[in-house]
Amino acid sequence: MQSFTWINAKSIEEVKGALAKHGKKARIFAGGGDLTTLMKERIDTPEFVVNIGDVKDIHYIREEKDGLHIGAMTILADLAEHEAVLGRYTALAEAAGAVASPQLRNMGSIGGNLCQRPRCWYYRGAFHCYKKGGDFCFAVTGDNRYYHSILKGELCYMVHPSDTAVALLALDARITIAGPQKEKTVKAEDFFIGPRQDVLRENILQPAELITEIVVPTPPANTRSTFLKTRIRGSWDFALASVAVRCTAKNGVCQAARLALGGVAPVPLRVERAERALAGKKITRELSQQAAQLATAGARPMTMNRYKVDLTRSLVEKALLAVA
Amino acid sequence: MATTKGDERLRMSRRSFLKGMGVGAATSTALATGLVKPRAGKAAVPPLVEGLSYVPVELKINGRRYALTIEARRTLADVLRTELNLTGTKIGCDRAECGACTVIVDGRAMYGCSLLAVNVQGREIETIEGLAKNGRLHPLQEAFIEYDAYQCGFCTPGQILAGKAFLDKKKSPTLAEVKQALSGNICRCGAYHHIFEAVLAAAKKL
Ligand SMILES: Cc1cc2nc3c(=O)[nH]c(=O)nc-3n(C[C@H](O)[C@H](O)[C@H](O)COP(=O)(O)OP(=O)(O)OC[C@H]3O[C@@H](n4cnc5c(N)ncnc54)[C@H](O)[C@@H]3O)c2cc1C
Ligand code: SF4
Ligand code: FES
């Protein structure tokens, strides 16, 4: 690990100050579950590491009139076990509970989970690919069987590794960003960007910005949600494919649905075509199969991951039947 | 003469060799002697080498306070092993994937290899060395012996600590819950079956 100066910020103002001062040389340190390894491998070599763990007012889960407010430093294990989250924002509790291992869920924050870097093994290894400023994607000609995309890949074919991001898209969450400018709030789906927009990063954050809060709106009455994930090993692993769905239904008829996929594209992917196909219809096995086809329409699998198309379809089908 | 030196070195244990090497970058707080006064002031420490960032760090481990001056980049597992001689904490993968480095911080199991020592100040840290009380093993340790819950033993401290953090909160767990709680700890020898039995047996005694 390259040596760095440790800055233990106590307030958002101090974090913003340190980030503004040191710009690209500074990195936020939340739980360290990803950043410590990135630094050990020298994939990331910040000169200033700004700890946000001791910033008081970003550790909370509060249910308010407009929905669930989650401080960026909230620990994943707490989200996974929180009664209100389990009850009304089920997909998020399930996604947080499906992240990594118990130890990592005890360390990792929701903000850090959303901002973690890709798990493409070329990126994690000693390969100077597009993502690191190089001019080649090793996954295209190399081994792309697990953590590479079947949808929306171009230049870089990574898949976004965050499980909670997929749930937040389905739950229509908003992400609050603080920085040198006035605080702003964006939809979760607008937070993540694909390689065409900027191959060097996975979200819209500028070097001096940070996530401070995530807000999940109160779901309408008669709404259920769920998150499903398949992985190589049952005990813990990143998603080969995952799906989060939120469905408002009356007498088995879907009034509105939101559906998002993980593990298949460089961003957590909302699939509106599939959502539209569900609205106003009774959710049957047949309809969920149709929605699953639509969700993966236009898939362009790579040399070794064609199986992910079927895997994703069956997850979508299963999830829809579970919430109907 | 070079050969004599070499022979001497061979005769040293690996541990004392590492200790003899001055264990890397630590400045000289009294750790070689076993310990450990709380530092009074927290004056900035001038770097030994230009560009390196040293910080005074106070850790509370198994109820004891340790004060040392280390580089900010050092992980808790590394500091436990090479500065404090608490070598019960193992380092397997050093990248948050195996659980050998599991320690308990404020009641929760975490990976010591991925925590920075500077970032766990003021928190209650438990390592395997802190489990036995007054010469008596913890019921989990006894159960691991009774059920032969290891082969090489490398993963054992981590397994026991993951189990302890879990049993401290959960009474009468099911097998499925035990498996879930220990899912962040890999055993290359594949002693899982005995490990789960040992945790279930210890749960009955706690
Ligand atoms: C072996 C292993 C398996 C894993 N499996 C999964 C999995 O299956 N699913 C999954 O979703 N995740 C998985 N993870 C990710 C992990 O669990 C954590 O969620 C993740 O590492 C980040 O959380 P953290 O708080 O530790 O962030 P850190 O490691 O501290 O930070 C990660 C990145 O986010 C940035 N950052 C952190 N907080 C903020 C903020 N508030 N604003 C802006 N930027 C910020 C940091 O600068 C850094 O670049 C895995 C990790 C490992 C090591
Ligand atoms: S998929 Fe992306 S991260 Fe992986 S090698 Fe290609 S450019 Fe690099
Ligand atoms: S050494 Fe920490 S998890 Fe393997």
Ligand code: FES
């Ligand atoms: S006993 Fe050898 S790794 Fe578990």
